[in-house]
Amino acid sequence: MLNDTKKGQIFSIILGIGITTLVVTTFIYYIVGDSSIGLFEIISVPIILIIILSTSYIIFDRYKNIKKGLPAQDERLKNAAYKAGYYGFISAIWSAVGSNMLSIMLFDQDLRGGLVTAAVVLISGAVFILSYFYFSRKGS
């Protein structure tokens, strides 16, 4: 019989797999449906790949621990997630401001609202995942 904590951990793993699948499907759909592949699509591919690979690793790591009877996440990893969340938040603010500024400086034109949103999501997502990965491997 599974207790509530274990059920929650298994649910979070299934949710993680579901969200990753949705992101991949949406991205493939977007790339295939868009006839012109621009600079933004080229830049976003490695970022998406980093997010997908890192998320898959985290999900696999949690699954491995649950199988061994250990908790999927503990105090140390929660601290790492808080720290990574802080960096993700700061990068979201700066990417919202910086992406448009860069576009004006480099291409002399404003970015469309959708592209700014996409840049914020991709950059903050990548920063969150990479810093979570770094802090969880570093120890403290």
Added chain:
Amino acid sequence: MKTRIKEFRARYDLTQEDLARKVGVRRETIVFLEKGKYNPSLKMAYDIAKALNSTIEDLFIFEG
């Protein structure tokens, strides 16, 4: 912060995984604690001390 977790663990013939299971944390957390790379919360320090039949003062060496 230095710890004597490894020494106490050996005394009771516990692996890192056994201790992790007793305390309810991941094995990696025990690894980082033993290496002095992670400062635990008071609750975790208490749980580890309890699992090793010891006290926080005996297990953790605070270096001001």
